[in-house]
Amino acid sequence: METVIKTERLSKHFGNFIAVNEITFNVERGEIFGFLGANGAGKTTAMRMLIGLSKPTSGAASIAGFDVYRQTEQIKRNIGYMSQRFSLYEDLTVMENIRFFGGIYGLREKMLKAKGEKIVNELGLASERNKLVASIPLGWKQKLAFSVAVLHDPKIVFLDEPTGGVDPLTRRQFWDLIYARTLEGMTVFITTHYMDEAEYCNRLSIMVDGRINALGSPSELRQQYAASSMDEVFFKLAREARRTDN
Amino acid sequence: MPASSSQLLTFIRKEFAHVLRDRKTLLILFGLPIVQIIIFGFALTNEVKNASILAVDYARDEVSSEIISKLKASKYFDVETTSSSHLDILSGFQAGSAKLAVVFPENFASDLRHFNSAALQVITDGSDPNTANTLTNYVRSIVIDYQSENFTTHGNASGIRAEVRMLYNPQLKGAHNFVPGVMALVLMLICVMMTAVSIVREKELGTMEVLLVSPFKPELVILSKAIPYLILSLVNVASILFLSVFVLELPVKGSVALLFAESTLFIFTSLALGLFISVRAQTQQTAMLISLLGMLLPTLLFSGFMFPIENMPKALQIISNVVPARWYYTIVKAIMIKGLGIGALWKETLILGGMGMFFLVVSLKNFKIRLA
Numbered sequence: 254m255e256t257v258i259k260t261e262r263l264s265k266h267f268g269n270f271i272a273v274n275e276i277t278f279n280v281e282r283g284e285i286f287g288f289l290g291a292n293g294a295g296k297t298t299a300m301r302m303l304i305g306l307s308k309p310t311s312g313a314a315s316i317a318g319f320d321v322y323r324q325t326e327q328i329k330r331n332i333g334y335m336s337q338r339f340s341l342y343e344d345l346t347v348m349e350n351i352r353f354f355g356g357i358y359g360l361r362e363k364m365l366k367a368k369g370e371k372i373v374n375e376l377g378l379a380s381e382r383n384k385l386v387a388s389i390p391l392g393w394k395q396k397l398a399f400s401v402a403v404l405h406d407p408k409i410v411f412l413d414e415p416t417g418g419v420d421p422l423t424r425r426q427f428w429d430l431i432y433a434r435t436l437e438g439m440t441v442f443i444t445t446h447y448m449d450e451a452e453y454c455n456r457l458s459i460m461v462d463g464r465i466n467a468l469g470s471p472s473e474l475r476q477q478y479a480a481s482s483m484d485e486v487f488f489k490l491a492r493e494a495r496r497t498d499n
Numbered sequence: 500m501p502a503s504s505s506q507l508l509t510f511i512r513k514e515f516a517h518v519l520r521d522r523k524t525l526l527i528l529f530g531l532p533i534v535q536i537i538i539f540g541f542a543l544t545n546e547v548k549n550a551s552i553l554a555v556d557y558a559r560d561e562v563s564s565e566i567i568s569k570l571k572a573s574k575y576f577d578v579e580t581t582s583s584s585h586l587d588i589l590s591g592f593q594a595g596s597a598k599l600a601v602v603f604p605e606n607f608a609s610d611l612r613h614f615n616s617a618a619l620q621v622i623t624d625g626s627d628p629n630t631a632n633t634l635t636n637y638v639r640s641i642v643i644d645y646q647s648e649n650f651t652t653h654g655n656a657s658g659i660r661a662e663v664r665m666l667y668n669p670q671l672k673g674a675h676n677f678v679p680g681v682m683a684l685v686l687m688l689i690c691v692m693m694t695a696v697s698i699v700r701e702k703e704l705g706t707m708e709v710l711l712v713s714p715f716k717p718e719l720v721i722l723s724k725a726i727p728y729l730i731l732s733l734v735n736v737a738s739i740l741f742l743s744v745f746v747l748e749l750p751v752k753g754s755v756a757l758l759f760a761e762s763t764l765f766i767f768t769s770l771a772l773g774l775f776i777s778v779r780a781q782t783q784q785t786a787m788l789i790s791l792l793g794m795l796l797p798t799l800l801f802s803g804f805m806f807p808i809e810n811m812p813k814a815l816q817i818i819s820n821v822v823p824a825r826w827y828y829t830i831v832k833a834i835m836i837k838g839l840g841i842g843a844l845w846k847e848t849l850i851l852g853g854m855g856m857f858f859l860v861v862s863l864k865n866f867k868i869r870l871a
Contacts, residue, residue, distance in 0.1 A: 304712050326714060334712040338705035344520050345513065356509030357715045411712075 263312035274463035290460030333410035339398035343387035358405035392423035510723035558607035679831035692790035694773030752838030765827040768855030798824040
């Protein structure tokens with residue numbers, strides 16, 4: 254089993270404020286790892302350290318074997334990222350978005366064309382391929398955004414609240430896309446606050462006030478907290494929290 | 500092609516797509532300079548007819564009367580002869596009832612006969628500089644006409660000289676100064692505002708994050724945003740010059756190549772300024788506001804375009820030194836109107852370049868700090 258994400262007492266301080274407080278966890282290859290927590294718990298800050306957007310204050314972490322302090326360039330080449338807002342350009346067409354993001358990951362013309370075709374066909378977007386992204390429905394945008402994020406076949410893909418504002422059927426289809434990729438060996442690191450999605454993960458962690466207060470598979474956590482659903486687990490943990498969005 | 504330059508090309512292609520798809524931006528980018536030049540250029544270079552002028556004849560001899568008759572006969576002028584003093588001229592100008600005055604001194608004809616040289620005075624209302632220019636030229640041509648019909652000028656005799664005095668606007672601000680001013684303004688607008696807005700838009704949309712996570716270096720993100728605007732600005736410079744030379748008939752006295760080189764430098768400085776603003780602004784509206792208030796207004800006021808710098812109080816003159824457009828405006832005027840070369844302009848060029856480097860370095864530093 255290959256460990257693709259390793260963190261050890263990873264911390265981030267902003268002056269006196271400790272946003273991320275010595276978190277330690279590992280993620281294995283092919284896992285779907287859920288990174289949960291209330292708003293303000295430190296999820297986003299932690300994730301930014303993992304994807305090379307911010308330098309940790311202390312502790313250690315490596316992504317796909319590369320150190321987050323000294324090897325951010327290599328990390329960036331081996332990961333994919335999808336942001337909350339889907340990170341597509343609304344005033345470019347479907348194909349243009351694909352070609353752009355593929356291009357900046359270094360994919361060559363021929364490869365781009367082939368992959369682009371594959372994606373639009375798989376997603377059923379073949380007839381919309383030259384339409385502006387602004388004009389396609391939200392559900393399709395979401396699926397397209399994911400496909401674009403994994404265009405370069407990264408080892409790990411980081412998804413930041415990817416299913417916001419989307420109906421349950423589309424969410425289900427989205428997760429099908431994710432499963433398909435993990436079967437091929439991709440690791441998925443996903444943050445979400447939909448607790449039913451927590452159930453789809455192999456393992457997950459729950460952050461409270463900058464610390465990881467729970468770590469394990471959904472069933473383990475339900476047992477541990479004597480809860481019948483992840484909602485309840487989360488509720489029990491979140492009640493102890495002192496930090497909120499405000 | 501090595502990976503990073505094909506990446507850059509991909510990025511630049513996307514930026515061009517953004518710019519060219521945005522109708523409003525295109526309108527500002529290309530419409531603005533053309534509209535400005537055409538409106539002001541034509542408003543200022545209209546042929547003047549039936550301009551009301553004063554002829555003050557102290558000489559009252561046959562030469563002066565003949566010249567005055569010629570002036571009367573011309574379609575350009577409506578002559579009102581007064582034999583009174585200069586004060587009449589002043590009140591005429593102030594009231595706007597006269598645009599030009601021709602003064603024949605006492606011994607006009609006899610000076611011409613004996614010395615082969617006499618001077619008549621032409622006083623114009625310089626507050627409307629292009630009209631003043633045009634009318635003066637008409638007077639000159641009429642005088643030359645008269646001279647060639649009636650006299651042959653010998654050797655070093657200067658014949659009839661018209662001494663021209665421009666009242667109210669000795670610097671003759673007009674079309675000559677207008678084109679350099681438009682260039683400075685338009686380049687500032689495009690480069691500072693558009694670049695800042697473009698970068699901040701990425702921040703607002705959230706795509707900036709994605710770009711930063713990609714293996715694409717942040718400096719290249721910025722470079723690829725700057726390049727489309729650099730190219731478009733140079734196109735604008737070319738079209739402004741084209742209009743100026745062929746439509747307004749204001750030629751470039753100096754080197755066109757130098758003009759383009761200096762323009763590129765100013766574009767670089769303005770792009771760096773745009774970057775500087777974008778690092779701080781959080782929304783597109785903020786970026787636009789800072790660009791307009793912080794950049795355009797000072798450029799209008801302090802570049803020397805609308806108000807001569809020499810006439811400003813010392814404190815404001817010092818402020819004007821900080822405005823990059825002031826240096827560019829000086830440079831363009833020098834090249835276009837005086838035909839000066841790099842030898843005379845190296846100081847201004849250095850200052851402009853120095854400003855650009857400063858903004859670039861500071862913004863890149865700030866950009867990187869925000870990432871960590």
